[in-house]
Each structure stands twice: as C-alpha cells, then as structure tokens.
Amino acid sequence: MSQPRVHQVGPSTITAAGNSGPLANLGHNVQPEIIAHLTIAGPVTGTTPSLTLSVDASADGVNFASVGTFTAQTAQTPANTSIRLALANVLDPFIRVSWTVSGTTPSFAGVQVNLIMSSPDN
Numbered sequence: 001m002s003q004p005r006v007h008q009v010g011p012s013t014i015t016a017a018g019n020s021g022p023l024a025n026l027g028h029n030v031q032p033e034i035i036a037h038l039t040i041a042g043p044v045t046g047t048t049p050s051l052t053l054s055v056d057a058s059a060d061g062v063n064f065a066s067v068g069t070f071t072a073q074t075a076q077t078p079a080n081t082s083i084r085l086a087l088a089n090v091l092d093p094f095i096r097v098s099w100t101v102s103g104t105t106p107s108f109a110g111v112q113v114n115l116i117m118s119s120p121d122n
Contacts, residue, residue, distance in 0.1 A: 006114050006115065007024040007026065007095070007115045008022075008113070012110065012111060012112070013042070013108065013111065014051060014099060014108045014111050019099060020056070020097065020099070021099075021113070023061060023094055023095070023096050024094070024095045024096065025061070026093050026115075033087070033089075033117075034087040034095075034116065035087070035115070036084070036085040036087055036114070036115055037082070037115075037116060038081075038083045038085070039080075039081070039083075039110070039111070039113075039114075040077055040079070040081045040108055040110060040111050041080055041109070041110030041111075041112070042108075042109025043079050043109055044077045044079075044106075044107070044108050044109075045105070045106070045107045045109075046106035046107055047103055047104035047105065047106075048074075048102075048103040048104065049074065049075050049101070049102070049103035049106030049107070050072050050073070050074050050101065050102045050106070051072065051073040051074075051100075051108050052070070052072045052099060052100050053070045053073075053098070053099045054066045054098050054099070055067050055068045055069075055085070055087060055097055057090050057092035058092050058094040058095075059092045060094070061094040064094075066098075067087050068087045069085075070083055070085055073108065075103075079110075097113045
C-alpha cells in the first residue's frame with residue numbers, strides 16, 4: 001500500500017483582501033479523490049473578519065475553476081481549528097487555493113492547506 005502524497009498549497013498568514021497560494025502540479029492523478037485539510041493555528045483578529053478559501057483546479061495552470069469551498073471562517077474561529085473537505089473527480093493536474101477576506105484589519109494567522117491523495121506519484 002502506498003503512502004499518501006501531501007502537497008501544501010496554502011499561505012501562512014492571511015491579511016490581504018484576496019489572493020491565491022502557490023500552485024501544485026499533481027501530475028497524472030490516478031485516483032481523483034483528494035482531501036483538502038485546512039488548519040488555522042493562530043488567532044483570528046480584526047473587526048468582523050471573514051475568510052473564505054476555495055480549492056481551484058486547472059488543466060493548463062492558467063485558467064482555474066473552483067472544485068470545492070471551505071465554510072467561511074470568522075472571528076468565532078478558535079485557534080487550532082482543523083477542517084477537512086473532500087474533493088471528488090479532480091482530474092486536472094494543477095491545484096491552488098484562493099481566498100477572499102473581508103472585515104476591518106482582518107488577520108488569520110497560521111493558515112495552512114494541505115492536499116492529501118492516496119495515489120502514488122506517476
């Protein structure tokens with residue numbers, strides 16, 4: 001049995017209104033089921049902060065479409081929050097995380113998104 005592959009595609013601290021994280025080239029994905037694992041280790045600060053993260057996929061690394069969206073995180077999000085999102089039928093090789101932030105001086109510290117796949121590299 002092969003070990004799961006893990007690709008980190010999320011940022012560390014999010015304060016910008018909107019952006020996207022690093023691009024992961026998954027190559028040929030034999031088993032197109034992916035678990036996206038969001039962790040927010042640090043505190044959430046600001047006035048009415050809100051963070052929505054999407055996992056986007058692309059065939060060419062340029063044109064992206066959302067394949068899944070995490071529930072919005074807010075000021076009530078406790079430190080050390082961990083959320084999993086199952087993504088099915090992701091056949092495109094390029095994956096990234098994009099986000100939108102709202103509120104006054106919002107900050108989400110220690111944000112990490114990992115993609116976990118059970119298929120081996122090809």
